[in-house]
Amino acid sequence: MTKQVVIGRGGTASVTALALAESGDHVTVISRSGLGPDHPGVDLVALDALDTAAMTEHAAGAATVFNLAMPPYHTWPETVPPLFGSILTATEAVGANLVMMGNLYGYGPVDGVVTETTPLAATGNKGAVRARMWTEALAAHEAGRVRVTEVRAGQFLGAGAVSIFSLLVQPAVLAGAQAKVPQELDLAHSFTAIDDAAAALVAVARDDRAWGRAWHAPVITTTVRAVASRLAALAGAPEPELAVLSDAEVTALAEDDPFWAELFETKHMSHREFVADDTALRTTFGVTASALDDVLRGVLPGS
Numbered sequence: 001m002t003k004q005v006v007i008g009r010g011g012t013a014s015v016t017a018l019a020l021a022e023s024g025d026h027v028t029v030i031s032r033s034g035l036g037p038d039h040p041g042v043d044l045v046a047l048d049a050l051d052t053a054a055m056t057e058h059a060a061g062a063a064t065v066f067n068l069a070m071p072p073y074h075t076w077p078e079t080v081p082p083l084f085g086s087i088l089t090a091t092e093a094v095g096a097n098l099v100m101m102g103n104l105y106g107y108g109p110v111d112g113v114v115t116e117t118t119p120l121a122a123t124g125n126k127g128a129v130r131a132r133m134w135t136e137a138l139a140a141h142e143a144g145r146v147r148v149t150e151v152r153a154g155q156f157l158g159a160g161a162v163s164i165f166s167l168l169v170q171p172a173v174l175a176g177a178q179a180k181v182p183q184e185l186d187l188a189h190s191f192t193a194i195d196d197a198a199a200a201l202v203a204v205a206r207d208d209r210a211w212g213r214a215w216h217a218p219v220i221t222t223t224v225r226a227v228a229s230r231l232a233a234l235a236g237a238p239e240p241e242l243a244v245l246s247d248a249e250v251t252a253l254a255e256d257d258p259f260w261a262e263l264f265e266t267k268h269m270s271h272r273e274f275v276a277d278d279t280a281l282r283t284t285f286g287v288t289a290s291a292l293d294d295v296l297r298g299v300l301p302g303s
Helices: 011-022 052-059 073-094 125-142 164-175 194-205 224-235 247-254 258-270 279-285 292-297
Strands: 003-007 026-031 042-046 064-067 097-103 148-153 155-157 179-181 189-193 214-216 220-222 242-244
Touching: 003 011, 011 026, 011 042, 011 194, 026 052, 052 073, 064 073, 064 194, 073 097, 073 125, 073 258, 097 125, 097 194, 125 148, 125 258, 148 194, 155 164, 155 194, 155 292, 164 179, 164 224, 189 194, 194 279, 214 279, 220 292, 224 242, 224 292, 247 258
Parallel strands: 003 026, 003 064, 026 042, 064 097, 097 148, 148 214, 155 189, 179 242
Antiparallel strands: 189 220
16 A cells, blocks of 8 residues: 655545545645644644654655645745745655645746746745745755646636635625625636646656646636636525725735735736646646536536
8 A cells, every 4th residue: 555645634635635536645744733634534733834753754665755745925035935945855865756736926927838847936925935845845846856747727616616706706605695806807827726736746746747837727717707707606595796806905904914915926817818838737637627517516616
């Protein structure tokens, strides 16, 4: 039985752990809370991944370490480097492979469709730190110290997703209430279902062609208004009432919650078209995006 280690307890981490366990692997899920999916093939460990020695002990014998750790959004520049560094060090120490869950922030503002060969030219702190973490992991790969790959997802959708859509739009639409969003409503945007992200992570971990480069997770390219309208139709709810939050409104919200101030860095993704190309993953591993309606049915009450 192959041992796998999943670090993190969010929706994508849980789905990834379950997919691995259901395929016959034995999975150790590490998070500070010690929470995670209930499955006989999954062991839950309460551990801060900054503890490199303890991480190394629990990762011993693993084929792959999946890094899906995610500190609080507004702390990334300070918290991500030591956390990711500890995970990389522990993975290297036990001789495992490293699969990283990434996002599209590292590219920075881009004109046109984003591919995996688009330069990592982020101008903001969160994007720059994500780009730096991949660059450091890739350097370790190229030095022969560890095999690494990264799957970069769009804005998450689906049961268990945590994103602007899932937090601000989804509950309002299901309640028949107005949703105010820090994102333009009718511009093309790339979303990723968390089940599709998990499928991509598992696929790249099991294929020698994956190592030493990044891959875009399957994407559903559509608009916020279109996703909200489909969700309402599937739920039997009224046509959504949507509005865009102004900069002044976001600034006012940031007085009570630092999360909101962080959104200004990614306005190039929320207030301009920002579309990722997932062709490489689809053609290499055969992992494709789920149908939008199928993803949204999973968030309906009682599903």
